[in-house]
Amino acid sequence: MSFVSSYNAKPHVVLFPFMSKGHTIPLLHIARLLLHNGAAITLFTTTAKCQSIVHQFFSDNNITIIDLPFPGNISRIPPGIESTDKLSSMSLVLSFAKAMKLMQP
Numbered sequence: 001m002s003f004v005s006s007y008n009a010k011p012h013v014v015l016f017p018f019m020s021k022g023h024t025i026p027l028l029h030i031a032r033l034l035l036h037n038g039a040a041i042t043l044f045t046t047t048a049k050c051q052s053i054v055h056q057f058f059s060d061n062n063i064t065i066i067d068l069p070f071p072g073n074i075s076r077i078p079p080g081i082e083s084t085d086k087l088s089s090m091s092l093v094l095s096f097a098k099a100m101k102l103m104q105p
Contacts, residue, residue, distance in 0.1 A: 016044040020084040071102040
């Protein structure tokens with residue numbers, strides 16, 4: 001017995017890049033390629049990223065952007081810092097990465 005399905009849903013890819021330009025920008029390029037090939041894309045990001053890089057990249061495309069607030073009151077991380085390139089020292093990367101674990105919808 002053979003089962004044939006006519007179900008041809010387009011693939012749905014969820015992206016949540018590490019909050020660093022070196023991680024975000026390449027994933028945005030991949031997202032464009034996936035969109036071009038018919039995939040649905042959902043991107044998780046923060047307010048600062050959403051307002052800068054992400055909207056410039058996808059202003060004319062159909063992509064779902066989920067804006068997650070970056071946690072506040074993180075030890076050693078000043079308010080408003082949502083990307084590693086904004087850290088005053090690379091010694092803060094571990095604190096920053098721990099703060100990312102606290103991101104919740």
